[in-house]
Amino acid sequence: MLYIEKKPCPADIQAEIDHLTRTKAWQSFSEHPAADEAKRIRTNYFNKLDKSRVREALIAEQKGICAYCMCAIENNGRSTTIEHLVPLSKSKAGAMRYANWLAVCNGGRNTPLPGGEKRVICCDAQKSNTSVTLTPLDRDRMDCIAYYDDGTIYFSAVSHPDYLRLCQDLNSTYGLNGKMDPKTNRSQKD
Numbered sequence: 001m002l003y004i005e006k007k008p009c010p011a012d013i014q015a016e017i018d019h020l021t022r023t024k025a026w027q028s029f030s031e032h033p034a035a036d037e038a039k040r041i042r043t044n045y046f047n048k049l050d051k052s053r054v055r056e057a058l059i060a061e062q063k064g065i066c067a068y069c070m071c072a073i074e075n076n077g078r079s080t081t082i083e084h085l086v087p088l089s090k091s092k093a094g095a096m097r098y099a100n101w102l103a104v105c106n107g108g109r110n111t112p113l114p115g116g117e118k119r120v121i122c123c124d125a126q127k128s129n130t131s132v133t134l135t136p137l138d139r140d141r142m143d144c145i146a147y148y149d150d151g152t153i154y155f156s157a158v159s160h161p162d163y164l165r166l167c168q169d170l171n172s173t174y175g176l177n178g179k180m181d182p183k184t185n186r187s188q189k190d
Contacts, residue, residue, distance in 0.1 A: 001170075001174075009057075012053065017049070020096065041095050068123040081107075083103070085137070107126055122174060130173050132173055154177075
């Protein structure tokens with residue numbers, strides 16, 4: 001993970017957001033939507049955005065890499081997802097706020113392996129609707145991200161008051177150090 005400096009929302013995307021959220025129907029949703037409301041917000045608002053344009057802006061801002069695992073990403077819906085840092089199901093405002101969006105890889109969700117092996121799931125595919133403490137938008141915490149020679153990622157500030165939660169985000173929530181158990185074909189977390 002690397003620090004991502006969010007840019008202002010591009011004017012054309014903001015105009016589209018403003019147009020979609022100017023309705024009485026939008027105003028009627030609660031700030032913390034129930035499951036049925038979150039589904040309607042996704043379907044009737046977020047999914048109506050020009051996703052190709054949004055991905056283009058996010059990918060440029062992130063210099064072509066996934067916000068979590070740093071693999072190369074492209075502007076297509078098969079390999080790249082628009083991630084809601086604060087999950088869409090937990091915040092109406094965050095659902096349509098550019099500052100809450102990141103471009104991430106598909107986390108292995110759409111990548112088959114030969115011989116029926118299961119891929120370890122990571123990034124947004126692993127995070128799902130989980131709220132996180134460790135985000136690539138927090139420069140201080142990103143300055144504490146380090147890597148062992150084998151590529152294992154870890155949080156180096158062991159005296160940080162949120163150390164255990166930050167490690168949990170790396171290993172379990174994002175699945176960045178996941179390993180596949182060959183006996184069960186399930187992700188193992190260190």
